[in-house]
Amino acid sequence: MSVTKTYSAKDVESKWYAHWLEKNYFHSEPDDREAYTIVIPPPNVTGVLHMGHMLNNTIQDILIRKARLDGKNACWVPGTDHASIATEAKVVKKLREQGIKKSDLTREEFMKHAFAWKEEYGGIILKQLQELGASCDWERTRFTMEPSLYDAVIKVFVNLHKKGQLYRGLRMTNWDPAAQTVLSNEEVIHTEENKNLYHVRYKVVGTDDEYITVATSRPETIPADTALAVHPDDPRYAKYHGRKVIVPIANREVPIITDDYVALDFGTGALKITPAHDMNDNALGEKYGLEVIDLLNADGTLNENAIEFVGMDRDDARVEFVKLLKKTGDLLETKQYRTSVGRSERTNAVVEPRLTMQWFLKMDDMAATALRAVESGDVKFHPESMVNMYRSWLKPENARDWPISRQLWWGQRIPAWYYNDNVFVAETAEEALLQAQRKLPLENLTLADLKQDEDVLDTWFSSWLWPISVFDGFKDTKELEYYYPTNDLVTGWDIMFFWVARMVMAGYEFAPELLGEDFVKKNGKMPFKNVYFTGMVRDEKRQKMSKSKGNSPNALELLKTYGADGVRFGMLSSAAAGNDIVFDAPMVDGKVLDQSELCNQGKKFCNKIFNANRLIQSFEVTDSLPNPTAMLAAKWLEAKLNHTIVEVDRMLAEYRVNEAMMTLYKFIWGDFCSWYLEAIKPGEGEAISQQTYEATISAFERMMTLLHPFMPFITEEVWHDLRDRKEGEDCVVSSWPKAATYNADIVKSFTLLQDTVSSIRDIRNQRKVGKREPLALYVNQSASSEQLLGANAGAVEFLRKAGALKSVELTTEAPANALPFLIGNDKAYLVLNEIIDVEAENAKINEEISRLEGQLKGVTKKLANERFVANAPDAVVALEKKKMADWTAKVESLRAMLG
RNA sequence: GGUCGAUUAGCUCAGUUGGUUUAGAGCGUUGCAUUGACAUUGCAGAGGUCACAGGUUCGAGCCCUGUAUCGACCA
Incomplete structure (x- = not known):
């Protein structure tokens, strides 16, 4: 058992992340398993981690870790984009501080400075993602300005020009006089x-x-x-x-x-x-x-x-x-x-x-294709309602041609060469010269006579190729054939048009050319099958969190304060798909305080799991047979766990990620810790049977795997504590538990026992009778009460333990000085060591009777309505009849209780 | 100005093709408890006429119409 009583995230997190990297668990190579692929929305190379990234990447990490546990070949490709305007502005500013003016530099000199800047600062955000626990395949880290991706952009430009989809024109454009x-x-x-x-x-x-x-x-x-x-x-x-x-x-x-x-x-x-x-x-x-x-x-x-x-x-x-x-x-x-x-x-x-000469990409056909891709369901949006926004962007009257040139140096230089009014578009200057020589009636035309376009391409003109270019798909389709189409894309709806729509366009435009008609017929042209839209992260005043507003907490500080698992839980607990999340991050002068309710809930949850583990580790184990209560509890836990797996599987399949997590939270904290562990916990000096111990460990380790995608660090830590693990056995690469068929009756009857205990505790609370005072419980003898308390061996003992009772007996008559309540439809009496105010108790029972009678009236009316009986489905009518029977029985029991 | 969306407990939100009780969860709140897993705790309670007004239906938180408020996007 751990000496400390509280969980310390810091050491655990760095230890396991290093271990996962060392084992190379995040790396993917094509093999014969099913691929599961996510490409990261590449953050700006100038960026530092902010709340939006954390939310977005936590969700991606959950999806990819789940896929890994499912045994798929999980590949999450990380990387950054070159962010032409933002980066160029930063480089220019830095040079100015060194007394260098951009206008004094040649293009080549400037690019050297820019790449040097990227080498120094460009990896910051990726390092920060590791702190969050992101299980990206770091060996595959890509950058939109690296040679292979640069070439892809040039190829695509030439390709589109050949197809007549690009044109150059004088247009009213939005001119940024600062960036020019x-x-x-x-x-x-x-x-x-x-x-x-x-x-x-x-x-x-x-x-x-x-x-x-x-x-x-x-x-x-x-x-x-x-x-x-x-x-x-x-x-x-x-x-x-x-x-x-x-x-x-x-x-x-x-x-x-x-x-x-x-x-x-x-x-x-x-x-x-x-x-x-x-x-x-x-x-x-x-x-x-x-x-x-x-x-x-x-x-x-x-x-x-x-x-x-x-x-x-x-x-x-x-x-x-x-x-x-x-x-x-x-x-x-x-x-x-x-x-x-x-x-x-x-x-x-x-x-x-301003009127300027720009390159444009025609949008009408592409927009229509991209719209059809989503409306046909080839690309699915989560939540579905986001299709409306998408449609309003892409419908014909709103689709405008895309101006793709930018008057900057940091970016892919437009592969167009000019000789007076003649334009030659080619992948290289030499090819452009050949074209020129063929077309122009000039002798001795040389490279020096041609002038390359001074402009570069919009950054989005690189990132729209991302799902293809990260696999070098424009060069060699070997990897693309395995990983394309990717599975899920997770991004904010604010770049639905900028990026999502354009990737869809690029996918439909280039996948058939690259992969062949047979391939796309079988697998589809789309760059991804699902898009999960996250909301914006806002502060308590519902303002979008941003660096410029100063309302965004420093991400690394946040992770340090609550632990990555704590922050992940906190963010996700209020994040339904597509909904904005209102995040509380109290700060003083920009410093993170440890008062975030959301993150603290996550931190407390870690501590709860940590202490559950401590308790289990402290058990002394014997070879004797388990006691009936433990057996009953274990049977119930197994059933409830399987039920939970079914629920979580369903929620994840529907991309209800935060609901899946909350379901596990409630199960682990409420069912496992509060009910199960309390039920099997041995008394002082007593031991627990081997069989119960094994059942407990088995259930707990499955819980850790289930929770692993959401909270990877603590689950890995505890998972290792539960059993001796061999080299290469880790929670991160364990198997997602399969839901076994389970006995729903056990869950039902155990729930009845739990309700009984709650009733007893409630009566104690109201009567101010502490649990140190053991009370006697009598239950009216009936077929159902005999079934509940007799057949389920251990039920009586469970009630005694959880309800602090000295006896539980079946009876046919009401004992004196007892407070009555219902267990299902059976009368039960808790004997108090004091005189009961019969009148007050009768009043309470009468209140309950009239409540039930009110409900009964509604049901009776419904069933008396011929049109209801005629029109409603049989199942609904049957249900109403059952309600009537149940409530009638309850009212009868209550009437009999009146003293 | 145009389009879309929202309005459910103090807060943040579920409510899955209209039928499971007189609407759920988490957090917060209130009361009580507690020297052995955990006060980063346990138990229990309170808290909502589902924004408002009509309509459709045997039946509406859910569908339709209008009103109010808020938000987003576009111009």
């Missing part, structure tokens, strides 16, 4: 912010003092105005239709156009139209053939088209323009209003709508 790159819609975060709405007057051409006043939040773009728009039905402006206005400052004439896009009730009902700097204005510009004047540089400063304040940042320029407009008298009013402002997810800079 285009962003996809999904990388722009819209939030409500306070802004000013300026009312500026535009003089109508051909009048002396007639003006139209527009409302704008961006006066600095006035020099880029190329029209003024009003609603066609707006009577205020009807007389100006077809005329022109003079743009202030620029003193240019522009047309007044009418379109019902203009909101009558917003601002003044008149809009200035700047096609180069607003998405909607751009659409109007195309519709009406307006001129496009671009006045912004890539870094957000004004170019020479701005006339005034050239070179000034757009925000400063706005202030200056307002001053200028005030001076000219054209600014009439300034109003505050709240509006949605788009900021870059990565740099937080206000995003500029």
Whole structure:
């Protein structure tokens, strides 16, 4: 028996993790077993472990450990993505601190710095996952910028270009002036912010003092105005239709156009139209053939088209323009209003709508395919309701082409070479040159004449290939054939479109080419069969936990404070699939306190298991026959355990992971510790029979295996304590227990005994009779009571022990000074060593009778209803009849108790 | 503004195609207990007119309609 009374997670966890690694249990190689595969959602290489990762990876670990225990060839592939914008920003910042400007470096020099940065910081998050217990196959760790995965991206780009699915175009894009790159819609975060709405007057051409006043939040773009728009039905402006206005400052004439896009009730009902700097204005510009004047540089400063304040940042320029407009008298009013402002997810800079030349991937066909994959059930979502969100992303009217180029260096450089307006897409420069030489009527064309695209590809353009590329599937399909399609994907719904949908697209696009039609016909094209969506982790105020808000506890501190098992339990106990979890992590000045109720529950559970083990280890064992109570308890435990296995299997099959865990929690704590161990616990100086001991160990070790996926460390520790284990015998690679058929009657009758004990304890509580005072119990003699107390050898002894009784006897008449209660439908009497207030007791019984009669009335009414009897299924009617019989018997028993 | 979702005990949530009692769990809370596995404990209790109003049905927490509140996503 362990000397300490409390479980210490720290030593246990590091000991077993090292052991598992040493035994290489997490490594997978293709063999003839069934594969079970998960690819990790690759965290940003810049990332550190946060609550979202912990939740997500705990669930993956549960699934993979369960599969391993099921005897499958479990393979969990870890890795990171290169996170182009975030990483490049970090590298640039670090270089700046060293006095190096990115603009002073060549592309190659910069990449060297970036890879050096990755080598130094890139593995942090993976190390942290080990602290959590994640059983990833670390030998398979991949990185989206490593050569093989880089090549995959290039191959895919060339492939899609050949198929005509890629094109290059000038488009209104979301421009991040800080990172100086285009962003996809999904990388722009819209939030409500306070802004000013300026009312500026535009003089109508051909009048002396007639003006139209527009409302704008961006006066600095006035020099880029190329029209003024009003609603066609707006009577205020009807007389100006077809005329022109003079743009202030620029003193240019522009047309007044009418379109019902203009909101009558917003601002003044008149809009200035700047096609180069607003998405909607751009659409109007195309519709009406307006001129496009671009006045912004890539870094957000004004170019020479701005006339005034050239070179000034757009925000400063706005202030200056307002001053200028005030001076000219054209600014009439300034109003505050709240509006949605788009900021870059990565740099937080206000995003500029900007016309840029970008590569796009056509989405219409792919989106339709990806939608069908989920709607047909080839890819299943858990919870199912997430399909709605998926559909709203992918339905034809919402599917937009994917801008895949990014104006950065850290990423896969676009394999396109240009010669004037000619584009040559190829895997290598040499191939591009060959293409050029064939196509262009030029002699002596060399590599030096071709210019490679300066841009790199969106990070998601690497990670959408992840389920294929981690197995080097674009190079050699040997592993892909074994592991593809992967089984489960666990991720947050916030990247359902970014990542999940696009992986589905990539799977359907490339699996048939890579693996062949026969293969996909048999196994499917999908990259994974199931997607488990986790919720967001929020704090007590329901705010999403994030580093920037400072409401997210330091993950490593959390693990240290409660142990990995404790944190895993705490997080999971409130995490139903897809539901956000409200996590309590009390902190002071960012330091984790040990007051998380959720995690403490997990920590206490570890301690409970630890002490159950201590108790069992302390038993003295003899060869004698087990006593009847222990035999009864063991039979019941075995039945209840098998019942629990059935339940847990069912819940896991339905991805109700937290319910499976809570079922085990209740079983281990309530049934095993509180009832079973108390029932078999020998008295002082007594021993336990070998047979009971063996039954106990056998059940307990199965419990440890069942709980292992959820709480891997303590279960491994205890599992080893229970028996002498040979080299290579470990809980992590033991076998998931199979539910045996069990006797449901034993569970039923034992439950009745438990209810009896609870009734006795309740009466003691109410009467303030301590359990040191042994009481006598009489049970009315009947077929059912004889069955319960006679046939189940050990039942009487069990009641005596658990209820602290001095005797249990069957009787035909009510003893004096006894408090009556029901065991099932049988009358029972607990004799107290005091005078009973008969009237008060009768009142209580009458209360119970009237409660039952109320229920009976409902049932009687139901059964009297011909339409119920005619329409309801037979089983339901039979049930109602049984209820009536049961309650009638109960009422009769209670009536007989009235003294 | 558009779309989707939610509303069940103090808190966090189950409630699986409408039928198992007058709705469950965990935590918390209240009372009692306790020198031997565990106070990181044990036992027991209290606590809900399932947001509201209609409707469908023999039967509604569950289906339909409307209202309110909240949330998310998109614009």
